[in-house]
Amino acid sequence: MSRPLASKTAFVGAATQRGALFGLDARLAVAILAALSVVVGYTGLQQLQQAHYARVYTDLQALAKALGHLQRDLGAFPLHTSTGATPTERLAQLFSSAYVAADFSSHWRGPYLAVSESQLSSGYIYTYALSGATLTYGLADNPSCSTITNLDCTLDLQITDAPLALAHFLNQQIDEAAGGYGGSSVTEASPSTSGRLRWSGPDPVTITMQTEVKRL
Numbered sequence: 001m002s003r004p005l006a007s008k009t010a011f012v013g014a015a016t017q018r019g020a021l022f023g024l025d026a027r028l029a030v031a032i033l034a035a036l037s038v039v040v041g042y043t044g045l046q047q048l049q050q051a052h053y054a055r056v057y058t059d060l061q062a063l064a065k066a067l068g069h070l071q072r073d074l075g076a077f078p079l080h081t082s083t084g085a086t087p088t089e090r091l092a093q094l095f096s097s098a099y100v101a102a103d104f105s106s107h108w109r110g111p112y113l114a115v116s117e118s119q120l121s122s123g124y125i126y127t128y129a130l131s132g133a134t135l136t137y138g139l140a141d142n143p144s145c146s147t148i149t150n151l152d153c154t155l156d157l158q159i160t161d162a163p164l165a166l167a168h169f170l171n172q173q174i175d176e177a178a179g180g181y182g183g184s185s186v187t188e189a190s191p192s193t194s195g196r197l198r199w200s201g202p203d204p205v206t207i208t209m210q211t212e213v214k215r216l
Contacts, residue, residue, distance in 0.1 A: 087138020
């Protein structure tokens, strides 16, 4: 005895269900891909940000080393040899003898770091674009160095308009990491006001880093 053929309606219903399931699968796949793209994009941005922050850390190391060479050539503390009145002008001694006082300019053997003419003419002696903002490097004034008897005062590098996240990154590398300037792995209770790397203000902040260059 032959089986009855399935009705046309049954085939249409099954096809409709399969189509609905296929559509649901496609929507789920698109949603998953969208979520993955967000995760990948966020991870990529984080990695790019870390690379930028590492560049700033390298900048600070290079500037600190260059200031040491400058002091050895001039034979005097760079805060006392500059003709500049601002942090960027004081730091400009690294790039041009025009920012060095006449009594010391003959001993200048720079430039100690390369800088473009556009940076010199703009007044931003050493700048770095970071996430839409421009970090401005400078040589901070250290009031304690005005006292002749204070031989322990140091040259302090300064970065203005810095993201707060950059301050925390630099603090981890300089004050808290075993491989940083601090020499041992520690966790600071008040990172913004202790150690060699400090900062002030809301986000963005002004960062100050104490170098190893001390008064002669």
